Amino acid sequence: MKACVLSDWEKLEILDLPMPELADGEVLVEVLYGGVCGSDVTVFHHRHPTATAPRILCHEILGRVKKINTDAPVPYKVGDKVCVFLLRSCGNCPACLTGHTSACSSLKVMGLHIDGGFAEYCKAPADCIIPVREELPNTVAALTEPFSVAFHACARAGVKAGDKVLVIGAGPIGLLSALTARYFGGKVTVSEIKKERLALAEEFGLDTLDPTEHDVFDAAREITGGVGFDVVLEVTGSQAGYDTMIKVCRECGTIVPVAIPSQPRAIQPNLFILKEIHLLGTRCCPKDEFARAAEMVWDLYKTEGLPMEKLVAKILPLEEVGEGLALQESGRCNGKVLIRIGGE
Numbered sequence: 001m002k003a004c005v006l007s008d009w010e011k012l013e014i015l016d017l018p019m020p021e022l023a024d025g026e027v028l029v030e031v032l033y034g035g036v037c038g039s040d041v042t043v044f045h046h047r048h049p050t051a052t053a054p055r056i057l058c059h060e061i062l063g064r065v066k067k068i069n070t071d072a073p074v075p076y077k078v079g080d081k082v083c084v085f086l087l088r089s090c091g092n093c094p095a096c097l098t099g100h101t102s103a104c105s106s107l108k109v110m111g112l113h114i115d116g117g118f119a120e121y122c123k124a125p126a127d128c129i130i131p132v133r134e135e136l137p138n139t140v141a142a143l144t145e146p147f148s149v150a151f152h153a154c155a156r157a158g159v160k161a162g163d164k165v166l167v168i169g170a171g172p173i174g175l176l177s178a179l180t181a182r183y184f185g186g187k188v189t190v191s192e193i194k195k196e197r198l199a200l201a202e203e204f205g206l207d208t209l210d211p212t213e214h215d216v217f218d219a220a221r222e223i224t225g226g227v228g229f230d231v232v233l234e235v236t237g238s239q240a241g242y243d244t245m246i247k248v249c250r251e252c253g254t255i256v257p258v259a260i261p262s263q264p265r266a267i268q269p270n271l272f273i274l275k276e277i278h279l280l281g282t283r284c285c286p287k288d289e290f291a292r293a294a295e296m297v298w299d300l301y302k303t304e305g306l307p308m309e310k311l312v313a314k315i316l317p318l319e320e321v322g323e324g325l326a327l328q329e330s331g332r333c334n335g336k337v338l339i340r341i342g343g344e
């Protein structure tokens with residue numbers, strides 16, 4: 001099979017590899033699309049603390065079931081369109097034993113520690129194969145994993161109907177987080193400095209705020225009747241985002257930093273302490289929530305007036321994964337970059 005392999009750090013090669021061999025209980029998937037993620041960039045540059053090479057990158061995988069190597073009943077058949085769940089948790093650590101499998105202390109992730117989706121085929125345990133609707137366009141279905149990150153962040157924050165939510169940053173994950181927070185019932189405002197990203201958020205009917213034109217603190221008071229936001233999702237990883245998130249959060253509100261900052265960030269402890277703010281970490285999405293995120297993507301697709309196809313900024317062939325990583329790293333894309341492998 002053809003695969004784009006990170007043969008050494010910062011070195012990608014198109015190689016002809018043997019097909020993945022299936023152990024008992026595993027499923028072979030023919031890959032249709034693989035999404036490019038910031039963490040692929042981190043692994044590419046050898047900035048990820050635990051990822052190993054050589055490695056096939058990509059953990060945002062849409063494909064079709066090619067072969068099922070188990071006699072146990074599964075909710076899909078050969079030919080079905082599926083997402084491949086990215087995480088392998090140990091099941092025995094304190095996090096796993098309390099149900100927080102995405103925070104497993106020895107978590108293995110496709111594309112980082114085991115081979116991922118930038119190849120014609122990949123394999124996964126049978127319970128990591130998540131069916132998606134046949135009617136859902138491939139390019140939208142391929143967004144299920146990044147949507148699942150947003151889903152877990154909103155679930156962690158406990159976003160509920162009527163909550164006033166501020167999403168700081170409308171990059172690919174910021175926009176998905178805003179759509180997800182609204183799906184949870186939140187009244188969402190998106191703060192973003194790039195005009196094209198603001199315009200895209202507005203096309204999805206989201207309220208927006210440009211901090212280069214308005215003082216965010218004043219705007220927050222106005223939007224929330226002087227109270228502050230119930231939930232703030234920080235999706236820039238910038239110091240400006242960290243300064244803003246505590247200022248605009250209400251007393252006893254909840255802040256979830258979703259983006260992983262590229263360097264250490266300061267938090268103003270006084271304001272944080274006096275407001276008794278809940279600050280919650282979030283990582284990838286556990287498996288049960290992933291299936292719910294897949295349902296959410298279907299619901300959003302069916303929602304009239306949402307130009308879901310605009311969430312994809314660029315589609316590239318397998319030979320141009322390097323270009324996809326560069327685009328992702330540049331921050332020039334106002335949406336997701338997808339690699340088309342077997343998809344039409």
Ligand SMILES: [Zn+2]
Pocket residue numbers: 037038039059060145146
């Ligand atoms: Zn990702």
Ligand SMILES: [Zn+2]
Pocket residue numbers: 089090091092093094095096097103104105106107
């Ligand atoms: Zn574990």
